[in-house]
Amino acid sequence: GAMLASxxxxxxxxxxxxxxxxxxxxVVATKNDISFQELNxxxxxxxxxxxxxxxxxxxxxxxxxxxxxxxxxxxxxxxxDTVNGLIDRARPEPFSMVPQxxxxxxxxxxxxxxxxxxxxxxAALLGKYWxxxxxxxxxxxxxxxxxxxxxxxxxxxTVVIGISQSGETADTLAVxxxxxxxxxxxxxxxxxxxxxxxxxxxAVFYTSAGPEIGVAATKTFTSQLVVMVLFAGYLxxxxxxxxxxxxxxxxxxxxxxxxxxxxxxxxxxxxxxxxVKKAARALVNLRGFFLIGRGYSFPMAxxxxxxxxxxxxxxxxxxxxxxxKHGPIAMIDKNMAVVVLAPKDRWREKTISNLQEVKARGAIxxxxxxxxxxxxxxxxxxxxxxxxVPSPVGENLLxxxxxxxxxxxxxxxxxxxxxxxxxxxxxxxxxxxx
Numbered sequence: 206g207a208m209l210a211s212x213x214x215x216x217x218x219x220x221x222x223x224x225x226x227x228x229x230x231x232v233v234a235t236k237n238d239i240s241f242q243e244l245n246x247x248x249x250x251x252x253x254x255x256x257x258x259x260x261x262x263x264x265x266x267x268x269x270x271x272x273x274x275x276x277x278x279x280x281x282x283x284x285x286d287t288v289n290g291l292i293d294r295a296r297p298e299p300f301s302m303v304p305q306x307x308x309x310x311x312x313x314x315x316x317x318x319x320x321x322x323x324x325x326x327x328a329a330l331l332g333k334y335w336x337x338x339x340x341x342x343x344x345x346x347x348x349x350x351x352x353x354x355x356x357x358x359x360x361x362x363t364v365v366i367g368i369s370q371s372g373e374t375a376d377t378l379a380v381x382x383x384x385x386x387x388x389x390x391x392x393x394x395x396x397x398x399x400x401x402x403x404x405x406x407x408a409v410f411y412t413s414a415g416p417e418i419g420v421a422a423t424k425t426f427t428s429q430l431v432v433m434v435l436f437a438g439y440l441x442x443x444x445x446x447x448x449x450x451x452x453x454x455x456x457x458x459x460x461x462x463x464x465x466x467x468x469x470x471x472x473x474x475x476x477x478x479x480x481v482k483k484a485a486r487a488l489v490n491l492r493g494f495f496l497i498g499r500g501y502s503f504p505m506a507x508x509x510x511x512x513x514x515x516x517x518x519x520x521x522x523x524x525x526x527x528x529x530k531h532g533p534i535a536m537i538d539k540n541m542a543v544v545v546l547a548p549k550d551r552w553r554e555k556t557i558s559n560l561q562e563v564k565a566r567g568a569i570x571x572x573x574x575x576x577x578x579x580x581x582x583x584x585x586x587x588x589x590x591x592x593x594v595p596s597p598v599g600e601n602l603l604x605x606x607x608x609x610x611x612x613x614x615x616x617x618x619x620x621x622x623x624x625x626x627x628x629x630x631x632x633x634x635x636x637x638x639x
Contacts, residue, residue, distance in 0.1 A: 207232070207234035207239050209232070209234075211373060211633075211635050211637045212371050212373055212397075212634060212635035212637075213225070213257055213397060213399070213400070217257060217264060217416060218264060221256055221257045222254045222255070222256055222257075223254060223255055223257060223399070224239070224241075224252045224253070224254045224255070225252075225255060225399045225400065225401060225404065226241075226252065227252070227404075228382075228401075229243060229244045229245060230242070230243065230244065230250070230252070231243070231244045255398065255399035257398070257399075264416060264418065270620075271419065271616070271620075271626045271627050272417075272418035272419040272627045273419035273421060273423060273516070273612075273616055273626050273627055274616060274626075276417055276418070276419050276423045276424045277423050277424070277467070277609055277612050277613060277616065278467055279414075279415070279424050280423070280424050280427045280463060280467070280605075280608070280609060281460040281461075281463045281464040281467065282460075283412075283413065283414045283415070283424045283427055283428050283431075284427060284428070284431055284459065284460045284463065284605070285460050286413035286414075286415075286428075287412050287413045287414070287428045287431040287432065288431060288435070288456070288457075289413070290411060290412075290413040291303060291410060291411075291432065291435055292435065298442060298446065299438060299442050299446070299449045299450045299452070299453030299454075300435060300438035300439040300441070300442050300449060300453055301439075302435065302439050305408065306407065306408035307392050307408030307409065307410050308439070309408075310364050310390050310392055310407065310408055311364070311392075311436060311439065311440065313362070313364075314342060314362060314363070314364040315342070315343075315360075315361070315362030315363070316342065316343045316344070316345075316360065316362055316363045316364070317336060317342055317343075317344045317345075317363075317364055317365075317366060318344075318345050318346075318347065318352075318357070318359075318363060318364070318365045318366070319332055319333065319344065319345070319346045319347070319366045319368060320346075320347050320348070320349045320352050320365060320366070320367050320368070320377055320380045321346075321348070321349060321367065321368040321369065321374075321377060322348060322349050322350060322369070322374055322376055322377060322636065323422070323511070323636070324370070324421075324422040324425075324426045324508060324511065325368040325369055325370060325374075325377075325422075325426075325429060326346070326348055326349075326368075327426070327504045327505075327507050327508040327511070328368060328426055328429035328430055328433060328504075329346045329366075329368055329433075330346050330503075330504035330507070331430055331433055331501060331504045331505075331604055332344070332346070332430075332433035332436070332437070333345070333346045334500065334501055334504070335433055335434055335436075335437035335601065336433070336436060336437045336440070338437075338601075339437040339438065339440065339441035339449075339452075339601075340436075340437055340440030340441050340443075340444075341444070342440060348376075349367070349374070349376035349377040349379070349380050350376040350639070352380050353376060353379050353380050353383060359384070359387060359389050363389055363390075364389075364390050364391070364392060365380065365381070365384045365389055365390070365391050365392070366391075366392045366393075366394060367380060367381045367391065367392070367393050367394070367402055367406060368393075368394045368395075368429055369393070369394075369395050369400075369402050370395065370396050370397075370412075370414075370417065370422055370425040370429075371395070371396070371397055371400060371634065371635040371636075372393065372395035372396070372397040372400020372401055372402035372403050373397075373400055373401055373402070373635045373636075373637050374402070374635070374636055374637070375636065375637050375638055375639045376639055377402065378401055378402055378405065379639070381393070381402060381405050381406050382405065385405070385407075390407050390408075391405075391406040391407050391408075392406055392407065392408045392409070392410065393405075393406035393408070393409040393410070394409075394410050394411075394412065394429060394432050395409065395411065395412070396411070396412045396413075396414050396417070396425050396428065398411060410432055412425060412428035412429055412431070412432060413428065414427075414428040417634075418627060418634075419626070419627045420515070420627065420628055420629055420632050420633070420634050421512055421515045421516050421615075421626075421629065421632075423608075423612050426508065426608065427605065427608055430604060430605065430608075434456060434601070434602070438452055438453060438456070448598065451596065451598045452598045452601060455594075455595075455596060455598055455599050455601075455602055456602060459602050459605055462592055462594070462606070463605060463606065463609070465592065466591075466592045466606060466609065467609055476576070476590050477589070477590070477609065477610065477613065478613070480588060480589040480590055481589060481610065481613045481614050481617050482617055483587065484571050484587040484588070484589060484614065484617075485614060485617035485618045485620075485621055486621065487569075487586075487587055488542045488569065488571065488587065488618065489618050489621045489622060491540055491541060491542045491569065492520065492540040492541055493519060493520030493521060493522075493536075493540075493541055493542070494510065494513055494519060494520065494521040494522070494541070494542045494543075494544055495521075495522050495523075495524060495529070495533065495536070495537070495541065495542070495543045495544070495563075495568075496509045496510045496521065496522070496523045496524070496543075496544040496546065496611070497523075497524050497525070497526045497529060497543060497544070497545055497546065497556070497559060497560075497563075498523075498525070498526060498545075498546035498547070498552075498556065498607075499525060499526040499527065499552035499555055499556050499559075500550060500551065500552040501550065501552075501600075501601070501603055501604050501607075502526075502546035502547070502548065502550075502552065502556070502603070502604075502607060503523070503524075503525045503526070504604070505546055505604050505607045505608065505611060506523035506524060506525075506544075506546055507523035508523070508608075508611060509521075509523060509544065509546075509607075509611030509614065509615065510522050510523035511523070512611060512612060512614075512615035512616075513614075513615045513618065515615075515629050515632065516615055516616065516619040516624060516626050516629050517615055517618040517619040517622055517624060518619075518622070518624055518629075518630075519618065519622075526545075526552070526555060526556045526559040527555070527559065529559060529562065529563065530559075530562060534562065534563065534566065537563050537566040537567065537568045538566070538567050538568070539567045539568070539569065541568050541569070542568065542569045542570075542571055543560070543563045543568040543569070543570050543571070544571045544573065544611075544614070545559070545560045545563075545570060545571070545572050545573065545574075545581075545585070546573050546574075546607055546611075547560065547572060547573065547574045547578075547581055548573070548574055548575055548591050548594075548600070548603045548606070548607065549574070549575040549578060549593075549594070549600070550600040550603055551600065553574075553578075553581075557580070557581060557584065560572070560581075560584055560585075561584065564584060569586050569587070570584065570585045570586050570587070571585060571586065571587040571588070571589065571614075572584065572585030572587070572588050572589070573589045573591060573607065573610050573611075574588075574590075574591060575590075575591055575593055576590035576591060576592065576593060577593060589610050589614070591603070591606050591607070591610065592606060594606070
């Protein structure tokens with residue numbers, strides 16, 4: 206017999222041998238075998254099977270109440286695995302990527318265009334901040350569904366990078382196919398070996414997140430951020446090797462900080478969980494949420510709002526801190542929570558002035574900031590502590606600490622509201638429709 210699926214992951218419990226179909230393949234499955242034909246010509250073709258390198262053990266909840274919570278807790282390990290999969294640790298220079306076609310394309314790129322959908326788009330937005338500030342290469346970020354229907358200017362030296370957890374996202378695939386027709390080099394970032402995107406792009410970088418069962422992306426988002434930092438650091442090292450070394454050292458230490466911050470196992474009370482549970486109980490019945498941040502915290506605000514919509518089904522919007530006064534502040538009253546992402550970085554002062562604006566209009570404020578930031582703490586009704594990041598280059602890595610805070614906040618609110626956390630209504634893990 207044969208089984209057909211839009212994504213390899215659900216087949217893991219049955220077999221690790223899968224065949225990825227090419228565009229326009231026709232499959233004839235009988236009791237005894239499977240054959241493949243080209244739909245247009247009717248010619249019989251052979252398709253090789255791929256062995257998935259994910260273990261089935263990863264598919265159980267390992268004592269966690271939900272897959273999503275387990276996957277949030279796996280983020281420090283996923284960070285390490287993704288770095289180890291892409292970096293040649295035997296070489297002394299920082300961010301030394303393992304030689305492969307994608308690295309050559311990065312070397313030659315004069316401009317990068319990142320295309321993605323949903324959570325992967327938020328990872329791309331963060332990638333833009335890192336790449337432009339560190340490598341000084343111009344970067345534009347597009348929603349795949351928009352990019353493919355306008356006429357973008359693709360000058361010489363442009364490299365298009367498609368980011369997709371499943372590697373099957375229809376709009377992102379369509380962009381890669383269009384670019385190939387135009388002879389624009391393409392790079393894929395995906396979590397699934399053998400996926401359509403990984404085969405159709407000119408080069409591919411794999412995230413090493415392992416299987417993600419929760420429909421809302423958590424650890425795969427973090428692993429995409431790791432790839433973005435590695436790209437930025439690799440290009441940064443060409444112009445500023447001493448500073449790149451500092452950043453690399455901070456990056457290597459980060460999983461330990463992240464691991465301590467999360468606490469070692471589910472249900473073990475630590476400051477993060479305590480803070481999040483307290484805030485969730487206080488905010489669960491409010492009318493909606495605005496999440497605001499500047500700089501690196503802005504894409505994290507968008508991602509936090511998306512998580513609240515996806516799994517808790519609450520009204521939530523992410524905004525750049527400076528944008529609230531241009532209209533949305535009209536929505537603010539005592540039934541609205543404003544979640545302020547204000548870690549200790551170069552944007553903190555401005556974000557605090559935006560916090561004061563919403564506070565003056567009666568909003569309930571949840572601050573997410575450095576544990577030692579008593580000024581910020583005093584301005585907030587509720588508070589989630591971030592661990593201290595020791596050095597100035599560490600501010601580049603703050604999104605990795607904001608991620609579990611916003612993910613757990615949406616998780617706890619969803620649990621209190623009684624929604625199906627791992628399988629939210631109307632959503633699918635692989636979005637293969639346009």
